[in-house]
């Protein structure tokens with residue numbers, strides 16, 4: 001039951017209100033040797049459209065893909081883009097793009113068995129001189145203790161209890177219970193995959209791409225960001241088979 005994504009995208013945005021979306025978008029634009037106004041960008045897992053809006057403002061011609069209808073609805077209100085319902089590993093678009101992004105744990109929503117197909121799908125949507133940027137969230141495979149988060153939604157208080165527990169198939173149950181200012185109880189459980197960076201590097205190195213890992217989108221970000229370009233197979237991550 002993914003109530004947060006499907007029914008309460010406004011609450012999702014409240015939880016993410018401190019996230020530095022500008023920093024992520026700047027990370028991508030700084031990698032480009034072209035004017036964004038000359039680029040078609042595919043955003044995978046666009047969520048509520050916060051990066052989408054900034055990419056569109058930067059001048060990109062944005063196509064955005066998102067499998068959760070509630071998130072997609074809010075994204076349509078947030079940013080001007082061409083939207084499609086769907087996700088990895090079966091993207092609902094046929095074209096190739098100058099830039100492909102999947103930002104903030106989008107890859108961690110696919111199962112271990114889908115990883116290779118998801119990477120192939122992303123790489124397969126790259127133009128010949130394209131750029132692919134996606135991140136791997138550092139999720140704890142052993143799970144963690146419940147944590148409490150109190151935040152503000154339109155000036156009123158919400159509360160959230162969140163915990164991750166190991167599940168079958170090398171996945172994690174991400175469980176959240178939220179109490180909204182309006183007295184609603186929101187239950188959000190979803191499965192995530194705590195990929196090892198080396199696992200992603202090994203899978204990437206079997207595709208026609210050259211990649212470089214970066215330590216986050218900025219100094220305070222604990223994700224690994226994979227920066228990939230089409231090219232002869234192989235990567236540069238220490239210990240990877242590429």
Ligand SMILES: C[S@@+](CC[C@H](N)C(=O)[O-])C[C@H]1O[C@@H](n2cnc3c(N)ncnc32)[C@H](O)[C@@H]1O
Nearest residue numbers: 044045046047068071087088103104105106109
């Ligand atoms: C943590 S959110 C990030 C959303 C947005 N990129 C942001 O930074 O706010 C992960 C997003 O990935 C979407 N998602 C889930 N499974 C997916 C899949 N298989 N392919 C693409 N996106 C997926 C979710 O619906 C959600 O919107």
